[in-house]
Amino acid sequence: MMINRILKNFGAVVFSIVVHAALLGLLVFSFDWQPEKKSLASTPNIVKAVAVDASKVQAELDKLKRADDRKKKKEKDRVAKLRKEENALRKKRAAEEKRLAKLKKKRQAEEKQRKAEEKKLATLKKQQADLEKKRLADEKKRQAEKARQAKLKKQQDAIKKKQALEKKKQALAKKKREAERRQRQKELAEQLAAEEQAREDKLAKSEREKYQVLIRQKIERNWLKPPGELKGLLSVVNIRLIPGGDVIDASIIRTSGNLVYDRSVERAALKASPLPLPKNATIAAQLYNINLEFRAE
Secondary structure (H helix, E strand, C coil): CHHHHHHHCHHHHHHHHHHHHHHHHHHHHHCCCCCCCCCHHHHHHHHHHHHHHHHHHHHHHHHHHHHHHHHHHHHHHHHHHHHHHHHHHHHHHHHHHHHHHHHHHHHHHHHHHHHHHHHHHHHHHHHHHHHHHHHHHHHHHHHHHHHHHHHHHHHHHHHHHHHHHHHHHHHHHHHHHHHHHHHHHHHHHHHHHHHHHHHHHHHHHHHHHHHHHHHHHHHHHCCCCCCCCCCCCEEEEEEEECCCCCEEEEEEEECCCCHHHHHHHHHHHHHCCCCCCCCCHHHHHCCCEEEEEEECC
């Protein structure tokens, strides 16, 4: 402990010794060795020399102190650097020990896992061998079943082929019967339609003729025949109607040769408006444009 303290203050001790030695040297050189007979005139020179020497000593002391300070700082920096390096080395060593411990633990875990995998692999190989044995037995059984199924399929295909032929034959027969039935229905429907159309045409013709007579009768009731000999005269008038029976036009399309007679027919058709029409719109539409003959008796 004492040695450490001495080493720690070694610079200060050296500095103190140097300072005391310098002071001692100055005292020795500045001491007056001449006899007292020396003149007082030399005294100022002695004081000046002492003053100069003291400044040099102070400068030297300052220089030594600075050097000592630099040395102390350098030593302090070196010690700090050593401590820093030591701490870094300690941390590095601790980290390395930790890494090695972790690596060891990892290797132990890997070894444990490897043994477990080897055990698992051995078990798996045994299972695969058992499965292969079972697969071979199943394959043999499957081949036997396949042969049986093939034989059965062949029999079934023969039956299906026979059934398909029978079904096709039945389908063709059914199709023929259906075609014949549709043809009979079509012919019957056409016959009924024709009969219905004939009946409607007959009724329409009868209704149309009926209203032509009614129209003629109403026009004749409104016809003022001109005086004179009219016997044998014949005019054909075209009459156009609108729904409701109103006459919109009446014009002679075949003249009788007597203009007065023709004009009387036209006036009678216009005067008879509205003319009677059937309630059936289809038949009524057939009477919107008609030609009527008017013969003088």
